[in-house]
Amino acid sequence: MYKILFVDLHHHWDAKSQDFFNWNNLGFILEDYTNESDSALSLLKSKCYSLLIIDIVKCPEQGITLCKHVRAISPVPIILISDSTDFQLARKAMQYQVSDYLPAPVSSEDMRICLQLMNRKLNEEKAENKKASFDIADDLEESVIDKVKEYVTESLGQNITLKEISSTLHFNYSYLGQKFKYxxxxxxxxxxxxxxxxxxxxxxxxxxxxxxxxxxEVGYYEMDWFYKKFKLYTGVSANEYRKMKMVTA
Incomplete structure (x- = not known):
């Protein structure tokens, strides 16, 4: 559910009976209600909302001033409810990136259409942000894997363990092992x-x-172990491999 903060500067709505519209049907919940600008700003600073609805009927300048202060602290989408047809007021609202402007009195149909569009927009932004987060995570993972491979190349003659590399790179050992395999x-x-x-x-x-x-040179100090690993890997002993390559050279 997307959380709504409803600011009634007009003192028009009954805070105890905000049931003129079924918010839940469109994926919203009326989280908080206030009729004071200062209270609205305090709530925005302390809580996270998906949508801000402000009724500025009879107090348009106060409403625009609130939009200005909101924009200084939050990018939350704003819907204004107003009975004004003042073009300058609309321009100021656009300046503060108001998402929609509903004429008062607001019908349930107007509110429904508005919230449908807002829900769609919020869902799209959520999907984009999720994709961006995955892309960033993938890039970070690739960067870390590259660092692991670089570490191996530079330390091939030493005793190398993923646990040691994990500690050096400040990554969880099991997590790094899973991501490397992936x-x-x-x-x-x-x-x-x-x-x-x-x-x-x-x-x-x-x-x-x-x-x-x-x-x-490649990190083996017990010859028997090196011979065994080399033959398992190539199918021939190290000496046989060298002879074969000398013949074909």
């Missing part, structure tokens, strides 16, 4: 193994480094 279609450990093995293959092909030196 973005890269593989777990962090699988990615780390891939990067180490691809680096090892590159060094075997393009350098004359000894196998144990290559193992250390």
């Amino acid at each position: 973005h890269e279609n593989m777990t962090f450990n699988a990615y780390l193994l891939q990067q180490r093995m691809e680096k090892a293959k590159q060094l075997l092909e393009k350098t004359e480094m000894k196998v144990y030196e290559i193992a250390n």
Whole structure:
């Protein structure tokens, strides 16, 4: 439900019987009612409303002044109820971004149409804001994943754990692991193994480094473990891989 603050500067409506219109049917609820400008501004500062309706019948200047003060603290949509046909008044209302201007006395049909349009607009803004939030979240996630990958590249020869990276980046360990798998279609450990093995293959092909030196370069200090991981990854031993690449070079 979208919350309404109803400001009756005209002192026309009965605060205890605001049932001339069924607000709920159009997704609104009459959250608060006041007939004082200062009270309205205090409520806007302390609470969150989706819509502000101001009755300025018989007091147009006071109503426009209230709109001015409202705009200084809130972008909330404003609907004015007025019996004035003063063009200058309408211009001032537009200056303060009044969303609609209902002629008094207001019929339930006029109010219904007005609120239908306002509900549609609020729903559209809500959807846009939600989409924007998701886009921002996605960008932030991609940025963090890029930082994880950069960390792996720069620290490939060291003992790397996602827990350590999570702490460095101030992210929850489990959350980061889930997001990494979502973005890269593989777990962090699988990615780390891939990067180490691809680096090892590159060094075997393009350098004359000894196998144990290559193992250390990619973060393995136990040769048996490196041999096992390399053979599982490529299907051949490190020495066999180097010989194969020398033959095909």
